[in-house]
Structures are given as C-alpha cells and as structure tokens.
Amino acid sequence: MAFRRDFNERSDKRDKGASNQTTNLNRRLRNIWEREGKDYGEDIDDEDELVDRFKATKKMNEQSISRVMANIRRSKTVDFCFLIDATGSMQPHIDGARDSVKKVVNSLVQGQQSQSGILKLRFAVVAYRDLTDKIPYEMLDFCEKPEVCISFCRNLVASGGGDAPEDVFGGLDIATSRLQWSEDAGTRIIFHMADAPCHGKRFHNLSDSYPNGDPKGRTENALFAAMKRLHIDYYFGKINSSTDRMIELFSLAYGRPITEFSVDAIANIAGSVINSITTSIDCNVEKTKLGTPTVQARNFRLDPNIPNWDEQLVQKGSYLQFKLPESMEDVKNDVSLTEKKIENVRVKVADCPFAEGAERIAYYGVDLFQGYNTGEFAARGRGRGRRGGNGGSQRFPSAGYGQESSSPTEVVFKEYKQVGHKQNSLERYRAASEVQTIAFFLADKFNKKTAIVGETLQIKFLKIRTIILRPSKNVLRVMSCERRFIGGGDFVKFTNNCGYSLQLAAEKIAKFGIDPVILELVDAFSHWTYHFSKGFLMVVDLQGKICTDGTGGRGKILMTDPAIHCLDTTRYAPLNLGMPGMEAFFAAHECNRLCGRLGLPPARPVATA
Structure with a gap:
C-alpha cells in the first residue's frame, strides 16, 4: 500500500x-x-x-x-417545465417556447450526450390564464418525446385574460402539485414566462379584480415552499417591468434571488432555456459532489450591498496561513505544510452574506491589520528558505494581496453553510486552505513552463488564510479569508470537477466576450497538473477573473476555490473524487494547441502513487 x-x-x-x-x-x-x-x-x-x-x-x-x-449522473437527468401565461398577448412567446424545444434538444441531447452531459430530458407545459376564463389552464405532463411537447404548443392558443393581472398562483399550484416530477430527475426546472403579474395589489400598481390577492387563499410562501420541497429550480422569463415587484417578493419566498432572463425578444427564448438547464445541472453537480450527509443548514439572508463599514464593529482574532511546498515530491510524500500564525488581527465582517456556493456563503469584509500586506506575510521573499524558517525567507504566496498599504484591505470571508457538530471545525477550513495552497504552487510551476513556449497569460490563485475570530469570551468563529476581486471584468466559472462540457463552457465564456484561447489555457492547466504529478493528482474546478497587468508584464487569470482529485482519497476532501474524477476530466478533455506545445501526452498516462 x-x-x-x-x-x-x-x-x-x-x-x-x-x-x-x-x-x-x-x-x-x-x-x-x-x-x-x-x-x-x-x-x-x-x-x-x-x-x-x-x-x-x-x-x-x-x-x-x-x-x-x-x-x-442523476443530476444529468432533467425534468423541464414551461410555465406560460397563455392569455391573449402571449401567442408569440408560446410559439417561441415551441420552437425552442427542438433547438434545446439539438444543442444538448442529440448526438452530443457525451459533451453536454445530459442523460435524459423530459418536457412538460403548464399554460395558465385567469380565474374567470372558460379554460383557466391547459397542461401537458412530462414526456420524453420532444415532438409531443412541440405538438401541444402548436395547438395551444393564447386567449382570455380580463383585468391586467393573471392567475399566476394557479399556474404555480398546478406545476408543483399536478405534474408528475420524476424521482430519478436530479435536476428539476420551472421556466416561467409572463407579461403580467399575479393578483394582489402588493405585487403591482395595476387595476386588479382581486386587490387582496388570490381568492383561493394560495400564497407565494406556500407555493415556493412546495417548490423547495420538490427541489425545483425556478427561472423567470421577463417580458416587461410589470412583473418586477412580483419577482422581488417571489425571491423572498424562494429564499434566494430569482434569475431572470430577458425574453421580450422571442429569439432569446431558446438561449435562455439552454442557459437555465446548464446552470441548474452545474449547480446540482456542485451540490451533490460534496457527498456529505444531510445536516442542518445555516439560516441566512443574502444581501448584495456592501455595508457602511463605519457602522460595523471591529472584531479581533488571528490568521493561519500555509507556506508553499518545496517540491512535487514533498506533495506526493505528504510532507506537512508549514503553518504560520499571525496574531492581533482586526477585521470587520458584513452581517449578511452577499453570495452562496455549493459549500459556503461569502461575506464582504475589510482587514484593518497593518501587517496584512507586508513582505513577511504576503511576499515570497528571497531564497527558498527551509521548513520552520522565518522572516523574508518564508515562501508565503502573494497573489492578490498587493503591496503594503496603510489603508484597510477589502477581503471576502467564507463560511460553511452547514451548522451542527464539527460542521464548521477549524480542520475543514485548514483543508480548503491546503487545496488552494497546492493549486498556487502548481500554477507557479505551470506559468514557468508556459512562459518558455511564449504564452502571454498566467494562472494565479488567491492565497487563502483561515481566520479565527472571538466574537465573545467563550465563542470562536472560523472562516476563510482572501483578497476581494476588485475592478472590471466578469467572474467566470470555466470548468467544474466532474463531467463538464468543453462545448458549453466555450459558449458560456463567449457570452462574456472572452477569447476561447483562455479556456484552452485553463483546460491545459488541469491536464498539465496530472502529467507533472505523474498521475498522482489533478487541479480542477477552475473559476476566476481575468485581470490585466498594468506593469506591461504577463496578464493573469486570478482564481479561487479549486478542487483537487488525488489517488490518495483521504486528501483534499470533500471535493477529491480520486481516479473517477480524473477519468471524468479526460472523458471531456480535448487536447488543444497548448497541450501540444507543452508536450503533454494526448491520453492519460498510467497513474503512479
């Protein structure tokens, strides 16, 4: 062994x-x-x-x-429901939904299963009108044959509608209580298109026959509670601003911001549907790959606004930060990373998180610690140093931390969403810090190789620190801390850690106006880490922001939150999927120009421990 x-x-x-x-x-x-x-x-x-x-x-x-x-694999079995306002003004969007079905199937299923990852896709349609209409709703239950859905939509005629609002609650009720959602579908989606809000004056400022709300007593809280019990992802196709207030209140009932797609232009429907499906699959893969037992979730409310820092209390604590390994052999031999403790830290943390991922929620923060950006803790220093060395010889990574400054540093604090016994233990945060430290080390080696072959862009990872706060005498709060992404450019998820599609990844980054050559660099990096470690590990789940280098040097993709697959499955938990994860990468990977220039073998080599 x-x-x-x-x-x-x-x-x-x-x-x-x-x-x-x-x-x-x-x-x-x-x-x-x-x-x-x-x-x-x-x-x-x-x-x-x-x-x-x-x-x-x-x-x-x-x-x-x-x-x-x-x-x-279950996450790639999809049940997709069109929820459509079918009153008189909506015929073009009904036709657009019909035409989108074939485009979705052609793009995600037919002849490209291995690329998109979708194993099975079923469609359903719920078309609602208003409470007083002769035919208040029509329904097609889930069917695997797309032509059945196309035929149903072809025969669906937009009609009815009295006052401005429509029976949105009736449509939601039918979609959650009457449709036969499959137990085998790990991804379940409602894509709702409407040009009018639901009944109830608190949802809009229009003339309403039912100003007090749904006459049958249905509420958005109960309807979205049912949706959450069924693990349904809800997306809204926006046509005009009359639904804005409704979606704000729906988001509160849903417990998270609802993603809206602009479908005023009929041509946008197919792309929006494809985007909703791939987004949900990606999110469900993220959730399921943690592999943790069901535990109690933390109660939180997302707030995207940066707080007024003058009103936030200063909290005191300490940082823990890993030193880089000295060689790949040390990584393979499980030589412990040296850990530095930095005392007398002072920070401010937002009361509410601004974003959530599969594992963690993220808070805005500022670091008031004057040593945060100094050479000892941020810069690499001169020479390699030794384990246990100190001062300038310590090889502590500097990516994303900038130069020494007397002003507060804007940071992001990340906290695990689960609560309960040991769910937020210091060891979980140490493990996350170790993964990103190893990724930083490998990216540094990779950049030296790519520079030799003339590559003008680098891959860099933000350096994580674990922060231990003491909000009260007998209470500790542990979080991860890293420099906040600031400036222009979009945060992009290039790949996940299992079963992603290069084709769909390329389509996604194209929407950000990003050169597909960048995806080649990112994908080649994962391949190179496997080759460099002789099949022992692979860095995957790559996401970050493209940054320009104002000094005229090489630009960089600044990344965070990677995962590592490793033959030793006790390491880099919980996102380490071992050899199955590495094999899933190679099933999707297509060697590109950079793989060739780096001399990477097209097929994965024999793994050696």
Whole structure:
C-alpha cells in the first residue's frame, strides 16, 4: 500500500517532522470521519493502528465517491417545465417556447450526450390564464418525446385574460402539485414566462379584480415552499417591468434571488432555456459532489450591498496561513505544510452574506491589520528558505494581496453553510486552505513552463488564510479569508470537477466576450497538473477573473476555490473524487494547441502513487 510504503521510504523526513506528520494525518482523517457523522476518537500514535485507520478512512471515502458519482449522473437527468401565461398577448412567446424545444434538444441531447452531459430530458407545459376564463389552464405532463411537447404548443392558443393581472398562483399550484416530477430527475426546472403579474395589489400598481390577492387563499410562501420541497429550480422569463415587484417578493419566498432572463425578444427564448438547464445541472453537480450527509443548514439572508463599514464593529482574532511546498515530491510524500500564525488581527465582517456556493456563503469584509500586506506575510521573499524558517525567507504566496498599504484591505470571508457538530471545525477550513495552497504552487510551476513556449497569460490563485475570530469570551468563529476581486471584468466559472462540457463552457465564456484561447489555457492547466504529478493528482474546478497587468508584464487569470482529485482519497476532501474524477476530466478533455506545445501526452498516462 502506498501509505505503508511512504512510511518506510521517508525515514529521513519522518525523523525531522514525524510528530507533525502524524498529528496532521490524524487531523485529516478526523475531518473525514466527522464530516461523515462518525466519532474518530483520540489521536492515534501507533503506526500499525494508524495504517489500519487510514485504510478504513480510504474505504469510507471511496464509498462516498461512488455515491457522489451516482448522484452526479442523476443530476444529468432533467425534468423541464414551461410555465406560460397563455392569455391573449402571449401567442408569440408560446410559439417561441415551441420552437425552442427542438433547438434545446439539438444543442444538448442529440448526438452530443457525451459533451453536454445530459442523460435524459423530459418536457412538460403548464399554460395558465385567469380565474374567470372558460379554460383557466391547459397542461401537458412530462414526456420524453420532444415532438409531443412541440405538438401541444402548436395547438395551444393564447386567449382570455380580463383585468391586467393573471392567475399566476394557479399556474404555480398546478406545476408543483399536478405534474408528475420524476424521482430519478436530479435536476428539476420551472421556466416561467409572463407579461403580467399575479393578483394582489402588493405585487403591482395595476387595476386588479382581486386587490387582496388570490381568492383561493394560495400564497407565494406556500407555493415556493412546495417548490423547495420538490427541489425545483425556478427561472423567470421577463417580458416587461410589470412583473418586477412580483419577482422581488417571489425571491423572498424562494429564499434566494430569482434569475431572470430577458425574453421580450422571442429569439432569446431558446438561449435562455439552454442557459437555465446548464446552470441548474452545474449547480446540482456542485451540490451533490460534496457527498456529505444531510445536516442542518445555516439560516441566512443574502444581501448584495456592501455595508457602511463605519457602522460595523471591529472584531479581533488571528490568521493561519500555509507556506508553499518545496517540491512535487514533498506533495506526493505528504510532507506537512508549514503553518504560520499571525496574531492581533482586526477585521470587520458584513452581517449578511452577499453570495452562496455549493459549500459556503461569502461575506464582504475589510482587514484593518497593518501587517496584512507586508513582505513577511504576503511576499515570497528571497531564497527558498527551509521548513520552520522565518522572516523574508518564508515562501508565503502573494497573489492578490498587493503591496503594503496603510489603508484597510477589502477581503471576502467564507463560511460553511452547514451548522451542527464539527460542521464548521477549524480542520475543514485548514483543508480548503491546503487545496488552494497546492493549486498556487502548481500554477507557479505551470506559468514557468508556459512562459518558455511564449504564452502571454498566467494562472494565479488567491492565497487563502483561515481566520479565527472571538466574537465573545467563550465563542470562536472560523472562516476563510482572501483578497476581494476588485475592478472590471466578469467572474467566470470555466470548468467544474466532474463531467463538464468543453462545448458549453466555450459558449458560456463567449457570452462574456472572452477569447476561447483562455479556456484552452485553463483546460491545459488541469491536464498539465496530472502529467507533472505523474498521475498522482489533478487541479480542477477552475473559476476566476481575468485581470490585466498594468506593469506591461504577463496578464493573469486570478482564481479561487479549486478542487483537487488525488489517488490518495483521504486528501483534499470533500471535493477529491480520486481516479473517477480524473477519468471524468479526460472523458471531456480535448487536447488543444497548448497541450501540444507543452508536450503533454494526448491520453492519460498510467497513474503512479
């Protein structure tokens, strides 16, 4: 076994840091056990017992990976419902929905399953009118044959509608209670198109026959609660501004901002539908790949506004930051990363998060610590240094932290969404920091290789710090901290960590006006990390922002929150999907010009531990 062999072959390293290595291994295994809701017990010092615990943990993780891969496949089975206002003004949009079905199937399914990742796609239609109309609604339940949906829409005639609002609540009720949503569909979507709001004057300022709201007593809170129980993703196709207030209140009931697509122009419908499907699949893959048991979610409300920092309290704490590894061999041999503790930190944290991901929520923050940007903690310093060295010789990464400044530094704090026993333990944050530190190290090596072949763009990773705050005497709050992305340009998710589509990724970045050559660079980086580590690991799940270099040097893609697949599945949890994850990358990967210029083999080499 690689773990036993490593113990025997690294006697020189063990003599220098065996105690730290054993402590860190216990930490890593404990983190996995606690994430799975199991009691790890006391730290293990005996080598034989530790090997046995390592084997048991690896087996536990591999079972979890199998479940995750199965759930990812389930996420690619899609139930899609058109919810359409079918009153007199909506005939062009009904026809647009009909025409979009064929385009969606051609783009995402027929002949391109391996590219889009969609395994099965079913359509349904709910067409609603108003409460007093002779035919208040028409419904087509889910069907796998797109021509059935096309035929239904072809025979659907827009009619009726009395006052300005329509029976939106009736349409939502039918979509959530009458349609037969499949248990096998891991991705469920309602795409709602309307040019009029629901009844109730609090939703609009129009003339309304039911100013007090739905006469049947239905409420947006109850309807969206049903939607959330069914795990349905809701998108809105906006035609005019009359629905703005309705969507604001729907978002509150939904518990998160509702994504709106402009479908005033009929030609936008097909692209909006495709975007909603691929977005939902990506999000559901993100959620399912964590592989964690069901735990209680943190209650929070998203607020996209930057707070008035003068009104926020100063909080005190300390930072933990990892030093870069010295070589790929050290990474493979599991040599513990040196950790630096920085005391007397002072920060301000927004009360509400401004964004959420699959794992964590993100808060705006400012760092008031004057040593935050100094050379000791931000710059690389001169020389390689040694483990345990200090001062300027420490190899602490600097990407995204800038130069020393007396002004506060704008940062982002990230916190896990789950609450409960050990769900926000320090070890979870250490693990995330380790992943990004390793990614930073590999990107640095990659940039040196690409510079030789004339590549003008670099890949850089923000450096994470773990912050430990003390909001009260007996309470600790642990979060991740990194420099905030500031300036122009869009934040782009280039790839995920399992089963992404290069074709769809290229289409997405094209909407941002981004050169597809950049996607080639990003994809080649993942391939190169596998080759550089001789098949031991691969950096994936790449997302970030393209930044210009004002000094006239190489520009960069500044990235955050990567994942690492690794043969040792006890490392880089919970997003490490091991060899299945690496094989999923190669199933989607197409070697590009940069892969060739770097001399990367077109097929994945034989993995070696």
